Amino acid sequence: MLGAVVLGAAALLVAQDHPETIAKPYTSWVEPGSGTSLPREMVFENPLGRLGVLNTAGPIDTRGHPFFEAIGANGRACVTCHQPANAMSVSVESIRERWRITAGRDPIFAAIDGSNNPRLPQELASSHSLLLDRGLFRVGLPWPPQGITPEFTIDVVRDPTGVNRDAMYGLRSASPTVSVFRRPRPAANLKYVTSPDGLFNVKLGVLMDKDPDTGLPSSMNIMADARAPSLRVQAESAYRDHQEGTHALTREQLERILGFENQIYMAQAWDTRGGSLVEPNGPLALGPANVARNPVHVLNSAKTPGFHFFDMWVSATSPPDTRSEFRASVARGNDIFINRRFWVKDVAHINSIGLANPAKRSCAVCHNAQMSGMDLAPGWVDLGTTNYPTWTESKVWSESADLPVFKLTCRTDAKPHPFLGRVIYTSDPGRALVTGRCADIGAITMQQFRGLAARAPYFSNGSAKDLRELVDYYDRRFDMRLTGQEKQDLINFLSVL
Amino acid sequence: MIGGRVLLVVGAAAAALFAHGSAAQTTQRSTSSPAARRQFVACPIVRDTKTQPCWLAEYGGELYYLGQQGGVANDFYPPQLGHQVLVEGTVGTGRVCGGIPLQPIKVSVLKELSPSCNTILPAEDGIEAPPPIPAPRGPAPSWVRVANPGNVTLYFDFDDDFFSLHVTVALTDLAAHIMATKASRVEVVGYRAATRLSDRQVLTERAQIGAVRARKVADTLEGLGVARRVLVISAPEKPERADGVNDPWNRRVDIHIR
Numbered sequence: 001m002l003g004a005v006v007l008g009a010a011a012l013l014v015a016q017d018h019p020e021t022i023a024k025p026y027t028s029w030v031e032p033g034s035g036t037s038l039p040r041e042m043v044f045e046n047p048l049g050r051l052g053v054l055n056t057a058g059p060i061d062t063r064g065h066p067f068f069e070a071i072g073a074n075g076r077a078c079v080t081c082h083q084p085a086n087a088m089s090v091s092v093e094s095i096r097e098r099w100r101i102t103a104g105r106d107p108i109f110a111a112i113d114g115s116n117n118p119r120l121p122q123e124l125a126s127s128h129s130l131l132l133d134r135g136l137f138r139v140g141l142p143w144p145p146q147g148i149t150p151e152f153t154i155d156v157v158r159d160p161t162g163v164n165r166d167a168m169y170g171l172r173s174a175s176p177t178v179s180v181f182r183r184p185r186p187a188a189n190l191k192y193v194t195s196p197d198g199l200f201n202v203k204l205g206v207l208m209d210k211d212p213d214t215g216l217p218s219s220m221n222i223m224a225d226a227r228a229p230s231l232r233v234q235a236e237s238a239y240r241d242h243q244e245g246t247h248a249l250t251r252e253q254l255e256r257i258l259g260f261e262n263q264i265y266m267a268q269a270w271d272t273r274g275g276s277l278v279e280p281n282g283p284l285a286l287g288p289a290n291v292a293r294n295p296v297h298v299l300n301s302a303k304t305p306g307f308h309f310f311d312m313w314v315s316a317t318s319p320p321d322t323r324s325e326f327r328a329s330v331a332r333g334n335d336i337f338i339n340r341r342f343w344v345k346d347v348a349h350i351n352s353i354g355l356a357n358p359a360k361r362s363c364a365v366c367h368n369a370q371m372s373g374m375d376l377a378p379g380w381v382d383l384g385t386t387n388y389p390t391w392t393e394s395k396v397w398s399e400s401a402d403l404p405v406f407k408l409t410c411r412t413d414a415k416p417h418p419f420l421g422r423v424i425y426t427s428d429p430g431r432a433l434v435t436g437r438c439a440d441i442g443a444i445t446m447q448q449f450r451g452l453a454a455r456a457p458y459f460s461n462g463s464a465k466d467l468r469e470l471v472d473y474y475d476r477r478f479d480m481r482l483t484g485q486e487k488q489d490l491i492n493f494l495s496v497l
Numbered sequence: 498m499i500g501g502r503v504l505l506v507v508g509a510a511a512a513a514l515f516a517h518g519s520a521a522q523t524t525q526r527s528t529s530s531p532a533a534r535r536q537f538v539a540c541p542i543v544r545d546t547k548t549q550p551c552w553l554a555e556y557g558g559e560l561y562y563l564g565q566q567g568g569v570a571n572d573f574y575p576p577q578l579g580h581q582v583l584v585e586g587t588v589g590t591g592r593v594c595g596g597i598p599l600q601p602i603k604v605s606v607l608k609e610l611s612p613s614c615n616t617i618l619p620a621e622d623g624i625e626a627p628p629p630i631p632a633p634r635g636p637a638p639s640w641v642r643v644a645n646p647g648n649v650t651l652y653f654d655f656d657d658d659f660f661s662l663h664v665t666v667a668l669t670d671l672a673a674h675i676m677a678t679k680a681s682r683v684e685v686v687g688y689r690a691a692t693r694l695s696d697r698q699v700l701t702e703r704a705q706i707g708a709v710r711a712r713k714v715a716d717t718l719e720g721l722g723v724a725r726r727v728l729v730i731s732a733p734e735k736p737e738r739a740d741g742v743n744d745p746w747n748r749r750v751d752i753h754i755r
Contacts, residue, residue, distance in 0.1 A: 199669060199721070202569065205660030207720040343617070346579065354574035354661060356566045358543065358617070360550050419579055421610045 028085040029094065032070040032077035032107065035063040043269060044085035047093075048453040048495045052269030052278070053084045053188070054288035060260065066253040067260045072243025075107030078235075078257060081137070081184040081242065087266050087451025088188035092135045092462070099125060099132060112244055113138040116161035118169060130161070130402060134462030136181035137242070138163065141227075141433045143171060143178045150436030151414035154178060157425070158405035180428040181403060182224050182460050188266045189450050192372035194219050194231060195296040202377050203353045220378035224444050224460045227434045231258050265292040266451045268496050273326035277496050284308040286496060291371060291450060298370035300338070306364045306373060307497065310334045326492060333486075333493025337363045342480045346390075348382035349443055352418035363474075366446070373449030373497070380431045380443040382417075384477055385459050387442035388425035392463035392473065403427040403461065410438035417441050428461060449497045467491045529587040531741045535561060535599055536585045536694045538607070540614035541576035544594060546626040551594035552576055552604075553618075554584055556695070561586070562596030563604055569662045570632035572639045574604065574654075578615050581607045583655045583700065585692060585745045595624045603639055603745035605655035637663040639745075646674045647754035651714065652746060655692065656702045658710045660717070668714070672721035675754060680727060682755040683718070687711025687732040690747035693739035701736050702748065708732035710750045 028044055030036060038060045042053040062068035067078040082088045090108070098106040109128050111118040114137060120127035130136040138161075144150045156164040156171055163179045164170050171178060196217040201208050208217035211230045218229035228234035235257050239245040249257075265288040269278055278287035284294075285307035300306040313327035343358040344350060350366055351357035359365075366381070367373040375381075384390030394401050408429060410422040417424055417438050424441050432440040444460045452458070457465045464470040471490050475482045482490070537556040541563065544551045552563040552575045563584065564573035576582040586599025636643055640663040642650040649671050651664050660668070675683055687710035691701040708730075715728045737747035 200660075200665040202662060202665070205662070205665055207717060351577060354569045356543070356550070356552070356575035357577035357579060358550075359566055359575075360545070415608055416610065418577065418608075419610075 028083075029098065030062070030068065030079045030083060030085075032068060032075060032080060034068075035061075037061050038084065042084055044454065046085075046091075046268075046454040047456075049268055049272050049274075049277075050270040051085065051087055051451055051454040052267060052288040053088075054265045054292055055263055056265065056292050057259075057263040065256060065260070066249070067257050070107070070243070071249075071253065072239055072245035074110040074112065074244045076110060076243045078187070078238065078243075080106075080108050082187040084264075084266075085454065087454040088186040088264060089184050089451075089455040090135065091455045092133070092457055092465075095135060096132055099128070104128070110242075110244070113140070113242055117163040117166060119162070119166060130181050130462075134181075134402065135183050135457055136462045137184060138179050139182050139224075140169065140177045140179045140241070143176045143433070145434055145436060148436040151438045152408045152410040152422075152432070152436070152441070154429070155407040155409070156404060157407045158401055160401050161404065164404050164406075178406070178429070178433055179404065180433070181462075182428070183457070183462050185223070185447055186266065186451060186455065187261050188264045189291050189372065189448055190231065190261050190264075191296050192291075192369060192374065192448060193221050195376075197297070197376050197378070203349050204378075208378070220380075221374060221445055225431045225434050226378060226380050226445050231261060235261075265289075266454075267291045268451060268453050271326065271496055273322050274330065274492075274496060275323050281312060283310050283313065285371060294371045296371075297376060299376060300364045300368040300370055304370055305334075305338050306367065306370050307334055307337075308370075329489045329492045330496055333489035333491070336482075336486055336490055337367075337493060339364075340480075342478050344478060346419040347384070348418050348420075348439060348441075350381050352439070357419070367449070374446045379446035380440070381446065382419075382430070382440075382442040383444065384442070385461060385463065385473070386426050386428040386430060386444065387420060390477055391427055392459065392461060393427050408432070408438075408441055414438050430460075449494060452497060453495045467494050470494075529742065533587050534585070534695065534742055535588060536583075536692060536741060536744065537696070538581050538583050538694065538700070540611065540616065541578065541580075541582045541604075542616045542618060543576075543578065544618040544624065545620040546594065546624065547620060549626045549629065551596075551626050553594065553596045554582065556584070560596040562593040562598045563602060565594070565626045565629075567629070568632065570637075572633055572637035572663075573602070574639075574661065576604055577606050578617070579610055579612060581611045581614055583607060583692065594626055595621075601638070603652075603654075605657065608656065636667055637661070640664050641667040643667065646670070647678070647680070649752045651710075651750045651752070653710060653748045653750075655700070655748060656706060658706065658713050660713075668717050669721060671752060672718050672723050675718070675723050675727070678754065680754045682729060683723065683727050684751075684753045684755060685711045685715050685718075685728055685730045686751045686753075687714070687730075688737055688747060688749050688751075689732075689734075690737040690744060690749075691739035692744035693741035695741070699739050701739075704734070705732075707734075714750050714752065 040055050040058045044051045070077050081090050083090050086094055108114050111122050114131050115127045116130050159165045196219045209220055209229045211218050220226045222228045222234055232254055239249055267288045269287050270276055284290055298304050310331035313331040316328040317324040339362055341360045341362050344361045345358035369376045385392050406426055408424045410416055416422045426442050429441050431443040458470045471487050539554040539556055542553040549566045551565045554561050566575055583605040586602035589598035589600040640652050640661045687707040689702040689707035691699050693699050711730045711732045715730050719725050
């Protein structure tokens with residue numbers, strides 16, 4: 001019983017090193033319609049420590065709550081893919097456990113997007129391999145987007161799931177659809193995600209999209225491709241696409257969903273080596289209460305570094321112990337993140353916006369939003385994870401391929417992708433599936449850095465199974481030449497956020 | 498001060514990109530003779546230094562200093578490896594970062610890929626980047642000219658319609674002015690141009706770029722609240738004549754409140 005387990009651990013969010021009862025994520029799975037009561041403070045175990053979840057509005061009764069009830073047609077609720085124990089996302093560890101416990105009948109495995117292809121035999125684990133191995137859900141997007149004349153054509157050149165060439169679901173179907181596979185993003189700490197930046201998208205020199213309800217500029221940082229200008233739009237599309245909802249959500253349902261999403265905060269609260277992360281006089285960036293408390297839209301700077309200061313952790317004790325050594329490592333990792341400069345090269349929407357290519361910058365210049373590690377401006381950039389040749393997928397034919405590969409060919413009169421030209425092979429065109437622009441191919445919105453220890457794997461395509469693989473990608477991509485110790489310092493830093 | 502204005506207009510994100518101010522590449526309208534001008538297409542070269550990287554380019558056996566890495570609030574937007582650049586500048590004195598400075602200067606990144614443009618020079622003792630300076634206070638002359646609040650000219654890179662940060666600030670101010678004065682007619686004229694290179698070749702912008710620029714300006718003003726009915730858009734088809742001196746300032750959109 002989730003409620004009973006986590007209630008006893010509430011004090012951990014303040015400071016407690018040896019709590020009696022800590023919920024394991026897979027025993028804390030919140031099933032749709034379970035009617036459980038969620039306390040104000042919750043703590044969940046994960047491989048690197050414990051995640052704290054704070055519901056700032058106090059305990060919540062999930063009975064009849066549209067975030068927690070299966071209000072669509074396939075038995076899912078919002079909570080199915082936004083589990084408190086998994087930092088309001090969902091980890092591969094939990095997904096696999098659900099497969100084991102339910103023999104694949106949990107609604108998370110719904111054919112529509114919880115399988116590689118709805119037409120595959122759904123009782124087989126192999127039909128859900130992208131979800132079971134990489135935590136990926138199918139996202140089917142209409143092609144071309146409504147009202148857009150694309151600058152490029154799309155050809156499917158590899159289709160391991162079969163869905164993109166499928167007569168019913170594919171690109172040549174009656175409703176032409178491109179299917180890509182993406183991780184669900186945390187539905188928490190959303191004040192940082194939805195905070196608008198200004199009238200203009202400073203990167204592109206164009207006006208921001210507007211929230212259709214308020215008329216105010218959107219943050220354009222919601223979802224991997226920023227296609228939802230508001231949480232309301234996101235909730236409605238998720239209900240329609242992932243829950244297969246057939247009726248429009250009511251105003252009350254939307255208000256309750258958005259109300260919950262805007263009151264929930266999470267962050268790692270305890271580390272197996274570093275101990276409590278929320279001690280008095282400890283780092284101001286750590287723990288869910290600090291995430292809830294900090295102001296939004298604060299730019300990384302010398303006076304306001306991205307994750308505040310770790311000065312109190314810089315020096316290990318004498319004689320050193322595991323805890324102080326770990327904390328010193330976190331402080332070093334933060335210093336690398338903030339200050340270590342390297343050549344940032346060939347990143348569309350970073351190096352192509354007047355900042356030079358290459359630019360000698362640090363991680364925190366792009367990940368510049370204090371507390372979240374996102375971008376205060378619209379954060380879709382082509383880091384390279386989805387586009388050949390820097391993608392995370394197989395480099396030679398003989399390697400097995402998980403994801404579809406598309407060949408995008410840009411019109412000769414269109415602006416080409418700034419660093420890949422006019423013919424681009426990609427496993428996910430990203431933002432370009434929304435805008436139809438060549439320059440946006442492979443651009444994926446940055447994710448927040450919070451609760452990482454609870455929600456592996458990483459990157460939008462789930463290609464980094466742990467934080468080491470994530471750091472290794474950046475090290476290779478930008479020739480950072482991190483030492484083994486520096487990599488570990490970065491990993492430790494990321495793991496406590 | 499433009500930094501403060503920008504925070505209102507384009508948000509705090511811009512300040513991230515301001516934070517590393519670059520050396521002054523304050524561009525003034527050129528009054529130099531063709532002999533003092535250098536207008537050429539070349540691969541850019543980036544040189545590492547102890548501080549900010551410098552941007553250089555070779556032409557006619559000489560190395561020219563273009564500018565240094567900064568932020569988008571600076572007047573100078575650096576080149577991109579992987580692309581050739583059109584350099585249009587006036588020869589200055591001395592050497593900066595190992596190259597002869599071009600001042601004023603306008604650098605346009607050409608859109609097509611040039612993979613051979615990939616030179617990064619290592620830092621050298623004795624070759625330093627100039628100290629950073631703040632972004633210009635007011636419109637950056639490479640991008641915006643405000644004759645008065647109702648007469649504004651926006652400048653563009655070659656063959657491009659990109660709005661720099663300074664252009665977005667100017668458009669925001671202009672839209673506010675149009676609405677405050679209840680202007681009944683706003684003329685938006687987009688131009689395409691050509692540039693005469695130092696080797697006497699002439700590069701001409703693509704057809705329609707003037708119209709694209711004008712339409713984008715009008716769309717943006719409308720998005721900022723200006724009534725569409727007051728916007729009168731035009732774009733001469735014939736490119737502005739190249740003279741090898743003033744060419745960067747022909748790639749423009751003129752906006753006049755009548």
